[in-house]
Amino acid sequence: MPAIQTHELSKRYGDVTAVDRVDLTVEEGEIFGFLGHNGAGKSTVINMLLDFARPTEGQVEVFGMDCREHSVDVRERMGVLPEGYDVYDRLTGRQHLQFAAESKGVEIEPMSIAERVGIRDAVDRRAGDYSKGMAQRLVLGMALIGDPDLLILDEPTSGLDPGGARRMREIIHEENERGATVFFSSHILEQIEAVCDRVGIMHEGRLQAVDTIDALRESAAGGTKLQISVDDPSETHLDTIEAVDGVDSAWIEDETFAVTCPSDVKMDVLVALDAAGVDVLDFSTEEPSLEDLFVEYTREGGQ
Amino acid sequence: MSWTVVARKELRDVWGSRRTRWLLGAVAFAFIAGGYAIVLSGFPEPSSADYASYMVGVVALLVPLVGLLLGHRTIVGERASGEMTLLLSLPYDRLDVVVGKFLARAIALGTAVAVGILGGAALVNYPFGSFEAGTVAAYTLGTVLYGAAFVGVGLAVSTATTSTAVASSAAFGVFFLFVVVWSQLRGVFVAALGYLGLADGRLPTWALFLYGAEPGMLYRRLVDGFFAGVEQGPYLGPEAPWFLGEWVAAALLVVWALGPATLGYLRFRSTDL
Numbered sequence: 001m002p003a004i005q006t007h008e009l010s011k012r013y014g015d016v017t018a019v020d021r022v023d024l025t026v027e028e029g030e031i032f033g034f035l036g037h038n039g040a041g042k043s044t045v046i047n048m049l050l051d052f053a054r055p056t057e058g059q060v061e062v063f064g065m066d067c068r069e070h071s072v073d074v075r076e077r078m079g080v081l082p083e084g085y086d087v088y089d090r091l092t093g094r095q096h097l098q099f100a101a102e103s104k105g106v107e108i109e110p111m112s113i114a115e116r117v118g119i120r121d122a123v124d125r126r127a128g129d130y131s132k133g134m135a136q137r138l139v140l141g142m143a144l145i146g147d148p149d150l151l152i153l154d155e156p157t158s159g160l161d162p163g164g165a166r167r168m169r170e171i172i173h174e175e176n177e178r179g180a181t182v183f184f185s186s187h188i189l190e191q192i193e194a195v196c197d198r199v200g201i202m203h204e205g206r207l208q209a210v211d212t213i214d215a216l217r218e219s220a221a222g223g224t225k226l227q228i229s230v231d232d233p234s235e236t237h238l239d240t241i242e243a244v245d246g247v248d249s250a251w252i253e254d255e256t257f258a259v260t261c262p263s264d265v266k267m268d269v270l271v272a273l274d275a276a277g278v279d280v281l282d283f284s285t286e287e288p289s290l291e292d293l294f295v296e297y298t299r300e301g302g303q
Numbered sequence: 304m305s306w307t308v309v310a311r312k313e314l315r316d317v318w319g320s321r322r323t324r325w326l327l328g329a330v331a332f333a334f335i336a337g338g339y340a341i342v343l344s345g346f347p348e349p350s351s352a353d354y355a356s357y358m359v360g361v362v363a364l365l366v367p368l369v370g371l372l373l374g375h376r377t378i379v380g381e382r383a384s385g386e387m388t389l390l391l392s393l394p395y396d397r398l399d400v401v402v403g404k405f406l407a408r409a410i411a412l413g414t415a416v417a418v419g420i421l422g423g424a425a426l427v428n429y430p431f432g433s434f435e436a437g438t439v440a441a442y443t444l445g446t447v448l449y450g451a452a453f454v455g456v457g458l459a460v461s462t463a464t465t466s467t468a469v470a471s472s473a474a475f476g477v478f479f480l481f482v483v484v485w486s487q488l489r490g491v492f493v494a495a496l497g498y499l500g501l502a503d504g505r506l507p508t509w510a511l512f513l514y515g516a517e518p519g520m521l522y523r524r525l526v527d528g529f530f531a532g533v534e535q536g537p538y539l540g541p542e543a544p545w546f547l548g549e550w551v552a553a554a555l556l557v558v559w560a561l562g563p564a565t566l567g568y569l570r571f572r573s574t575d576l
Contacts, residue, residue, distance in 0.1 A: 086385035090319030
């Protein structure tokens with residue numbers, strides 16, 4: 001049974017379609033990255049998982065349970081680090097952790113959780129005095145209570161320093177090894193790339209692509225990016241490059257020619273430039289980064 | 304029973320607010336001060352029932368004010384700040400949230416009222432007055448109910464909007480209508496119904512029922528009927544029908560305590576966070 005499954009999930013606010021017919025399946029036990037710019041519809045999907053927002057059309061199920069009908073049952077199996085939350089200013093970190101434990105009906109050792117997420121020294125201070133990063137650690141701690149089967153982390157690294165982000169990744173891996181499914185949303189590619197097995201890309205409310213990171217990278221148009229330093233990087237030579245069979249596109253970047261093309265066309269490009277009388281000073285190749293791929297998928301409305 | 308967890312957290316949170324502690328302290332203090340002042344104001348040997356009717360004017364002003372202040376930000380405040388997002392990330396039904404928060408706030412106000420009345424009634428007793436436990440208990444119950452009604456109205460306001468500013472204005476509007484101007488509206492109703500040909504100089508009983516269903520009117524009638532022994536006027540006089548009496552007033556106060564909060568829940572249940 002999948003951990004998360006949506007069918008034709010849509011959400012409209014007046015004329016604005018925030019989520020448009022999304023079919024998404026997250027298998028049990030995987031770390032799934034949910035990638036997209038701010039406003040792409042990621043949080044709206046998560047809000048429908050949590051029953052904060054109700055679908056205009058379609059359904060969303062967690063472990064086979066409808067998120068509207070069985071909202072409490074669904075959240076009993078989840079640990080959630082939501083977006084746009086605020087902590088209770090007047091309660092201490094410890095009181096927050098205890099409240100989460102009581103809510104989930106489990107006994108906890110607050111200090112060991114505080115230790116794990118790195119707020120040990122602040123646990124008896126009022127959470128209203130916490131920095132954003134500390135609040136984020138506290139709420140992660142609340143999410144981990146009760147060993148949930150599914151962790152929903154909405155932009156979990158926002159507000160965290162690099163050390164905090166690293167700790168977050170370690171915890172994600174630990175939880176995954178314990179058997180938890182992790183659903184991780186972010187607009188930062190490196191974060192997703194570092195932890196996730198599979199990625200779904202959201203853009204303007206649509207789910208543009210779902211695949212493993214490796215597969216997505218392979219399918220990225222053009223494949224290799226070639227950078228060529230020449231003595232005279234003028235626009236006229238771009239036509240020469242683009243005339244080469246197999247070249248995807250060419251442009252000028254930092255006084256060099258940038259070319260995307262399949263690997264086996266590289267030499268043809270260099271030969272063509274040489275034939276046109278251009279002096280090639282240096283060249284380098286670059287595998288497509290997820291960023292390029294992301295731009296590729298979100299630029300013209302996807303595949 | 305997960306609402307009990309919400310209620311306990313909410314009580315801790317309410318008590319953590321200095322402003323709320325002051326408000327609740329003011330309520331308790333008013334009752335105690337009243338117990339002291341009654342001896343000086345024409346009741347040489349006051350009873351607990353005298354105390355109840357002596358306090359009516361202050362209570363009818365203070366309890367609605369504090370009730371609305373406690374209730375009107377319950378949902379909307381947490382929603383605007385994002386605390387509700389954190390709360391509902393935990394496995395709670397929205398009913399748990401509304402019930403827990405409502406009870407916590409009604410209990411907070413109720414405790415202040417009960418402590419104040421107990422202290423005030425003790426002062427009334429000493430040295431020349433008397434203390435009737437049954438009367439004090441009934442008076443406390445009625446007053447707590449009156450407070451809960453305004454916490455409930457505040458909560459209903461709180462669920463109807465996503466803006467704390469709108470909620471504050473609406474709560475002020477309720478206070479102004481019910482507490483400040485309602486008692487002045489009787490003449491307006493008589494004139495309006497007279498114009499429609501439904502009344503002739505005085506309100507028919509059904510109109511008296513509706514006019515008298517405002518919580519403050521109900522509370523006064525409750526105190527007049529049960530404690531002051533008033534047996535005259537359009538509501539409590541010998542001619543008045545049963546449904547204008549103090550028992551029905553008590554029942555309607557229960558409706559006020561539960562009805563608006565229920566409507567608020569239904570509204571909250573059906574909206575996106």
